[in-house]
Amino acid sequence: MxxxxxxxxxxxxxxxxxxxxxxxxxxxxxxxxxxxxxxxxxxxxxxxxxxxxxxxxxxxxxxxxxxxxxxxxxxxxxxxxxxxxxxxxxxxxxxxxxxxxxxxxxxxxxxxxxxxxxxxxSPHGGMPAGLYPELAVPGGLGEALAREAARHGHAVGPMEPVEGFAPAAAACRVRGKAQFAVYATNDDERELRIEISADSGWPWGAFGSTDSLAVVAAILHEWCEGASIGQLRRAWTLLTDDPLKAAPPGRVVSTAWRLTLERSRMIRLGDAELAEALYAQPALRVFFPWPSHGQFSLLSSTADPFHNELPRVIPTIDGLWDVVAEGSAQTRSRVLGARLSAGEAAALVAANIPAGSGPAIEGGWPKRESTP
Structure with missing residues (x-):
């Protein structure tokens, strides 16, 4: 153990x-x-x-x-x-x-x-075998990738574990300061998530998502052969410059939550305890997590223009949380609860979801047409 x-x-x-x-x-x-x-x-x-x-x-x-x-x-x-x-x-x-x-x-x-x-x-690895049967090998995802590359006559070199993840759930290949990381952390649908950092080590290089281990092995082989981030993006349209753009259609919100809970450096990160407490409320998981300046909002759209209908959670100076309902042109913002724990704040937000709100739409909130 x-x-x-x-x-x-x-x-x-x-x-x-x-x-x-x-x-x-x-x-x-x-x-x-x-x-x-x-x-x-x-x-x-x-x-x-x-x-x-x-x-x-x-x-x-x-x-x-x-x-x-x-x-x-x-x-x-x-x-x-x-x-x-x-x-x-x-x-x-x-x-x-x-x-x-x-x-x-x-x-x-x-x-x-x-x-x-x-x-x-689990003793059997990070993900259900039904979704990732080829990962049920002693070396997990890294060995599975090496085997898949070898099937096509390629060598991808030694794969390394990713800190904080089981071998079946993540693996990476290091080249100088650059890193090619692959994650199989989605236990609802089969998904292999790719994160490639730049040669300088800058994390915002390329991001992608696919259900094919062969595709990941092919991209990894080209990267190991020296292909640049730009060359990879041009050759593989699934690669983008943003992890949320790389999310499959219909999974932007769930991807944002997963990256938030995994404490990924690729996404805005708020308070970890508060994020966990909000996610523990099933009714809140359909909204887009948006921490900013210490506050935490749950939005009804995933891109600009953003739309906020739910109460916001705002930090207090003594490490607790206030829950504030958004105001409008006709009404002022109002405090629904003050000096709450993370769990209490999350429960209060869930209890004050406006009727008809959610789930969040992918993309920007549609603009209303002006009345003549």
């Missing part, structure tokens, strides 16, 4: 075999035990020594980090622990890949407020 703490996203990533996950599930159900991490012999600032399970009074499960001991602590009452144990056991026995996101949101069925977000990776 491997445990990694991500101080930027404020979550812990857990990767384990099916046997290790089943053992952890049993310990959580029993309310006691310590499961050591494979990195315990050489921990660093972000790797953890293991998971400790405790019984605790009260209602709910709390997931916390004991920074001094570099240990993840899971505690709670028997009923709540049993639910979490069942979820982990289901992940251990499932035949497909995927991720289990254990994040608190208001009225969560078993997690306590303040619990540390935990991402549990």
């Amino acid at each position: 491997r445990l990694e703490s991500d101080p930027v996203c404020g979550e812990v990533d857990l990767t384990a075999t099916a046997t290790e996950l089943a053992r952890l599930a049993r310990a959580i159900a029993d309310g006691e035990g310590f499961i050591s991490s494979a990195s315990a012999s050489s921990p660093d600032r972000n790797t953890l020594a293991g998971v400790e399970v405790r019984t605790a009074p009260g209602s709910g499960v709390r997931i916390a980090l004991d920074a001094q001991r570099q240990t993840l602590v899971i505690s709670g009452d028997p009923g709540s622990r049993a639910v979490l144990a069942e979820n982990l056991q289901a992940m251990a026995t499932a035949e497909d890949g995927g991720h289990l996101h254990i994040d608190y949101f208001p009225e969560h069925p078993y997690l306590m407020a303040g619990s540390l977000p935990l991402v549990v990776n």
Whole structure:
């Protein structure tokens, strides 16, 4: 088992075999035990020594980090622990890949407020095998790309992992300061997302999306042979200069959310906790996430002219959030809630979606024709 703490996203990533996950599930159900991490012999600032399970009074499960001991602590009452144990056991026995996101949101069925977000990776890799069957190989996406290129007589060189992603979900090839990265993180539809940085290391080089591993391998081969960003864009029309332009039709909003939650440097990023809380509200996922100047808006269009119908979330000086309803020519803006937690602010926005709003349209908001 491997445990990694991500101080930027404020979550812990857990990767384990099916046997290790089943053992952890049993310990959580029993309310006691310590499961050591494979990195315990050489921990660093972000790797953890293991998971400790405790019984605790009260209602709910709390997931916390004991920074001094570099240990993840899971505690709670028997009923709540049993639910979490069942979820982990289901992940251990499932035949497909995927991720289990254990994040608190208001009225969560078993997690306590303040619990540390935990991402549990399937023993079978990052994505369901039905969507990405060729990625179910020991080396994941990198090996699958190398094999596909070899089928066409090409060599793409050594592929490297992408920090924060399972091998089945992402891989990259480095050439000097430039990087060719591929992601298979969409678990709703098959999609291989391409991000190519410039030779200077500037991240805004080329972006693309396809469902074909052969196409990705062909583009990667040309890049490895020295093709420039401009040459690649001219040869492959699927490549663009913007990650959202590269999103398949009908998936701009979902792509924007995925990049936001993955903390991609290719998109505007707001507060991570607030973004997670907003996304945890299903009714808000159909709107376009738009953080700006510390605020967070959910828009009804994905391009200029933008259209905002929902309340905005605005930071306070003490780290909390205000929710403000937009004004109009006839009405003034008004504060719906003040000094709220991220979860409370997200719930309030969801409760104040105007009738008839959403889902967001792709492109700019249509201009009304003036009345003569």
